[in-house]
Amino acid sequence: MSENIKNFIELTEENVVETGENSESLRQGFAKELRTPYGGSFTKKLRRIAGAFALAGVTAFAPEARTPELTDEYIEASAHEFVEDIKKEDKEAIYRKILEALDTKGGVPISGEGPEKLFKAFPEHLQSEATRQARLAEQGEEPYFSKPEVIFGKDFIAKNPEKAAEYMKKIKDVMQATAMIYTPTGAGSGTFINFEGQKLLLTNAHVVQMNENEIIFTTSTGKMAMGRAQFLDEKSDLALISTANKAGEEALSEINAMDLLEESTPAPKEKLVSVGNAFSFPFEVLISEYGWDQFIHLQNNNTMRALMHTPDARFRKLASFYRRGFSGEQFDKGIALPGMSGSPLVPLEQKGRAKLAGLNSLLKVNVKGDYHSGAVPADTIKAFLESYKTAMAHGFSEKEY
């Protein structure tokens, strides 16, 4: 057995199985899984597996990397059954079990008839996210985020241990203030910000506007709660999610929200960090470099300033596996990153606590439906929050925005 295979097995031993016998069984299960098309297609199957590999980075199969276990392939291989084959009734039973686990391990289940209704509306999102949360809670671990070795590479850490520790501290700060957002039609990210003594959950308007009353968010502490769009502005592509319920308040009490940066334009080539639901891998870390400011003409005849930034090599590699059409050139032009909408964009090297420079977004720029990625800058966010404040002061109900 080669060293790499050994590492591969160690990785799974640490997180999925307990004995050597089970490791062998998992390896056989993974091989069996490779023989099975995904969604009727081997191409899709290979792409998903490669995506999981890529997500673990250039140091892909270091024992510490845990991401692949979160993919369907690993879950299926370890369970020796296929997610698609699980009967609906069984799925509901699994979901209830997950809720129980969340409850007993400190999670907040959604009360009343909510779970059943929501499960029927979007079972896959809930199942994968809730399974992940429950598994991590059982292991007594904090939710997944990329290990330093994966994000920065072992060489960088060996040469710059203090800097790497400083970066990781900043990344944890950002993660604390990040939420994963799920709606019946998709997934995105959210950012907890401080505004005049309140903690508010900010995201992009396009993440929630199709499902204003059917939003679930999860925090880095493993809490899950329902929310609804409270105040929304299409022009700036910003929205606030109401967290005014027991589960939401509990979730908020555990996290540290971020302040906005006063200076919202990063320095040229400044290193930035974002944490979001990248390609539906929750709490994934994106390291990028600030590129330029761009005035984008939106479809509704508005012009908006956006902060354009370029993902690092690891993230590009992940994206290229995830979506074959993505290329380095497209990233240089700022092509959007699915699932990262609403995630925080934070300067990595600034001293002190993490502060928000912008909110990653997805901007439709013309009637043909072309998109650009870019972040809504902090000054636009500030103006949006002022409008929110004015609207609330004038007694607008939440439905009248």
Added chain:
Amino acid sequence: MSDEDKNKELEKDAEALSLDLAGKLEKGGISIEQMEKELEDFLTKEV
């Protein structure tokens, strides 16, 4: 070659690669790095 034919070719190649990798993995005859390389080659090649 039409797009449909290209897709069929791609799917055939993908199946062959998947089976090949599965066989090698079962026998312990492939490292994960090699496996990743083969996947990367496949996914980035032009049809």
